[in-house]
Amino acid sequence: MTATPLLRAVGLAKTYGPTPALAGADFSIRAGEVVAVMGPSGSGKSTLLHCLAGIVRPDAGTITYDGRELTALSDGARSSLRRTDFGFVFQFGQLVPELTCVENVALPLRLNGEKRKAAEARAVEWLARLEVDDTAAKRPGEISGGQGQRVAVARALVTSPRVIFADEPTGALDSLNGERVMRLLTDASRDTGAAVVLVTHEARVAAYSDREIVVRDGSVRDAEWAA
């Protein structure tokens, strides 16, 4: 493969107190690619995802996103990049309980300064695409876990991010709903050309990816890009 990666990390290290969470991790992903991040519990998968997404600053190593050195950006620049270019899905939807589903999905657009009406119109489109438009007026407490997860995927996709970070997005769902979320997530990413970093310990979920990497004791060798 020759296309340059959209996001690339080399030699990431991160220590929490005495615990090394990452100890020399390499990673890269191209536009439109779905890469599964696998590995045992506690191996450093979430830490890797948080570093790649600019949520956590690594102690060592470099992260390049679209030609920019992420680790060199100011906190402000990084968080605005997160809002415009990245989308997030976590194990438990993390929807705002006081807002309706359509308001939840519109939120990232509102934070980027879009007008309410336009933002909610786009949000409704995405809810329909994820087959949960009937939840629009409900609050997260009034819908099922599977529906909530699809609302969360809609929220992650509504800004047309170039990278979607998903940490165990199906972890709280049964097989059927898990499949549904994976199918919708990967279809949507293929349609929009978004890259997906998919953390999962479930092989059936990882099977939706284009390739996988395995984190062990905080270290990953990304075979495809190893020098």
Add this chain to the structure above:
Amino acid sequence: MSIGHTLLGLLESGPRHGYDLKRAFDEKFGHDRPLHYGQVYSTMSRLLKNGLVVVDGIEAGGGPERKRYAITEAGITDVAQWLATPEKPEPYLQSTLYTKVVLALLTGRGAAELLDTQRAEHLRLMRELTRRKKDGDLADQLICDHALFHLEADLRWLELTAARLDRLAEEIRR
């Protein structure tokens, strides 16, 4: 899979000719492996001999595929019994993989690499099945899902074994 029981089951909805049975079988169950006519005749003559089917009529001027078969009471009971009996859970791969892991440890080869290679191969097949499932109808989906769950079980075993390699190495060196 028991071809005999499957053909018998197909006869429960009414008598069929040999060629019709083959077609129905291939359509419903023969996705990658259609039946040979020879398999149909040998199976049907065995079922005949055991009194599970009878010949219900023969079309003029035809070979064995022109015979029309009907299921008997004994045949219906046989299908019912087959359906009521659980299949033996097969520990497919584990014994081969276990042997390979132990041998790798005994001979000082990389057991972790062996497990990693196997994991990648399992996942490669799972990807293929997932793709096939996406493009397929409900029957394809169910068949692929069955294979996927089995492969997943193997993979979990591979992960668990990878996590216990050090202990296993100690035990077998004792």
